[in-house]
Amino acid sequence: MNDRQNILITGASSGIGEALAIRLANQNTRLLLLARNTDKLNNVAKQCESLSAEVFTHAADVKEIPELQHLINEIDEEYPIDMIICNAGVTNSIGENGKAESWEEISHVIDTNLYGVVASLNPLISSMQKRKSGQIVINSSLAAFYGMAVTPAYCASKAGVKGYGEALRGWLKHDNIKVNMVYPGFVKSALSDSFKADKPFMISAEKAADIIVKGIEKNKASISFPFPLNFGVWFLSAAPAGIADWIMGKLYNPDTANKHLKS
């Protein structure tokens, strides 16, 4: 067996996860691709294999935690994971006229985006600690920096993983484990297509993957893009609450915002 780098990517069947798999595919990588849709995963696998990567696909739902953790443990035993990219995610918006998200929608978002990430990492952290090596990449969102009125559950989930990942970075550096947080703005994908609003400074998934991989290679604590959207949300999070509130009031008005919401 050669010494390929073992990279596990969740949510690898489309969008940013697919673009990351293709960007990382080469003769030195073994890609372990997880998602629910096996047809799409197999299609991604073929593209990666044509770039000389060794690829294994696994049908997995990050909300099914015991099965997910069993699978990750099995993979890690056979191919000790050098890098995990926690990327699987879903979004949701409030309804027309400010209608609340249902509990089912809220749970789906938080279970996938927050518990799904923490559950994916939990079995790996202690084995990476034993090996004194590893790299953890978590795909959050610029929405983690300031709660956007139209996507409360999504913002909560992404702020949750932001806090978790920042804590991991401080904790695990003592075990030589790198942790990189990713905060994209709008990236063209099925997920962003479902968000019915203006999407300023949107970039392609391929461009996003390129920025993310360069950030991973530099072991950046925070990989946020694109400028100036990242500056905008940073400003909102750092500004006095009254100013941030005033700006958010200009961005969301329930009387005029129906175009921002799903019907």
Ligand SMILES: NC(=O)c1ccc[n+]([C@@H]2O[C@H](COP(=O)([O-])OP(=O)(O)OC[C@H]3O[C@@H](n4cnc5c(N)ncnc54)[C@H](OP(=O)(O)O)[C@@H]3O)[C@@H](O)[C@H]2O)c1
């Ligand atoms: N696009 C943006 O503008 C944007 C901005 C900021 C952050 N992000 C984040 O980027 C990540 C990727 O999103 P994307 O934009 O590339 O959207 P996407 O094309 O819809 O990809 C989402 C991926 O997550 C997987 N997934 C969803 N639920 C899953 C589950 N329960 N178990 C396993 N896999 C699951 C999907 O695969 P299956 O359906 O096959 O399971 C798919 O591969 C998400 O975490 C998202 O929050 C996206």
